[in-house]
Amino acid sequence: MKPDDLESRMREREYFHRLRLPPGSFAVVRVDGRGFSRLTKTRFEKPMDARFHELMVTTAASLLTGLHALYAYTESDEISVLLPRDWALFDRELEKLVSLSAANASATFTATSGIRAEFDSRVWIGATEQDVVDYFRWRQADATRCGLNGWCYWTLRKAGRSVAEATKALEGRDVAWKNELLFQNGVNFNDTPLWQRRGTGLYVETYERPGRDPRTGEERTATRRRVRVDAELPMGDAYAEFLRRLLEGTG
Numbered sequence: 322m323k324p325d326d327l328e329s330r331m332r333e334r335e336y337f338h339r340l341r342l343p344p345g346s347f348a349v350v351r352v353d354g355r356g357f358s359r360l361t362k363t364r365f366e367k368p369m370d371a372r373f374h375e376l377m378v379t380t381a382a383s384l385l386t387g388l389h390a391l392y393a394y395t396e397s398d399e400i401s402v403l404l405p406r407d408w409a410l411f412d413r414e415l416e417k418l419v420s421l422s423a424a425n426a427s428a429t430f431t432a433t434s435g436i437r438a439e440f441d442s443r444v445w446i447g448a449t450e451q452d453v454v455d456y457f458r459w460r461q462a463d464a465t466r467c468g469l470n471g472w473c474y475w476t477l478r479k480a481g482r483s484v485a486e487a488t489k490a491l492e493g494r495d496v497a498w499k500n501e502l503l504f505q506n507g508v509n510f511n512d513t514p515l516w517q518r519r520g521t522g523l524y525v526e527t528y529e530r531p532g533r534d535p536r537t538g539e540e541r542t543a544t545r546r547r548v549r550v551d552a553e554l555p556m557g558d559a560y561a562e563f564l565r566r567l568l569e570g571t572g
């Protein structure tokens with residue numbers, strides 16, 4: 322057998338290597354902490370821990386800049402990262418995107434927290450701006466639902482109920498009932514920090530910074546870029562509007 326045959330035969334078996342993001346489509350890559358129920362169990366406040374959320378925000382910032390993304394959104398143990406239609410990194414190879422996003426998140430979270438952590442990763446494809454708006458409203462609705470549920474569950478657990486009892490007590494209950502349960506226990510869900518109900522968004526913004534030309538000493542303003550962390554996201558139609566502005570590049 323000629324050595325070239327072996328090379329091409331083996332390359333052919335890199336079966337998924339040819340998969341690429343469809344041209345001209347939006348993509349969202351979503352990473353999710355592996356086994357974070359256990360990882361958070363003894364280390365972080367329940368149901369919500371500001372320090373844990375801060376670690377997720379730091380990880381989201383690394384993904385936003387590392388993947389040249391438009392927007393990153395984090396809630397619970399997940400991060401969604403929006404890539405523009407003309408995204409060109411890694412030649413749009415799916416395997417690269419999925420593996421390196423998981424690697425970036427795992428490395429950043431681990432190095433920042435000192436806790437060994439792994440993230441999985443998956444890709445969502447959107448054809449239109451409306452798809453993208455729907456995607457992020459979907460994740461935000463998940464944040465609100467899980468936030469309310471988490472508060473109820475841990476309120477019951479802290480009041481002495483077992484896992485089974487707390488789970489059963491919440492089964493089939495609607496939003497009004499859950500809010501009332503919290504209210505009876507001295508918690509007004511609507512007074513909890515916004516990030517706990519809506520998640521946190523990140524994007525790159527430009528700003529002007531006064532400076533001096535190092536050669537001439539002349540005063541000159543420079544345009545710089547920085548990551549903006551928005552822990553007070555709007556919701557509903559206002560969130561849709563916020564996302565549309567971001568997509569137009571005027572956010």
Ligand SMILES: Nc1nc2c(ncn2[C@@H]2O[C@H](COP(=O)(O)OP(=O)(O)OP(=O)(O)O)[C@@H](O)[C@H]2O)c(=O)[nH]1
Pocket residue numbers: 353354355356357358359361362365366367368369370371373374397398
């Ligand atoms: N204590 C605490 N736990 C949190 C917080 N945010 C997220 N979590 C935990 O993260 C889990 C995320 O849910 P999942 O991703 O479905 O559970 P998982 O254990 O990570 O399972 P896999 O993702 O399937 O590996 C929740 O069940 C919570 O236990 C927080 O602020 N504080």
Ligand SMILES: [Mg+2]
Pocket residue numbers: 353354355356357358398
């Ligand atoms: Mg998880």
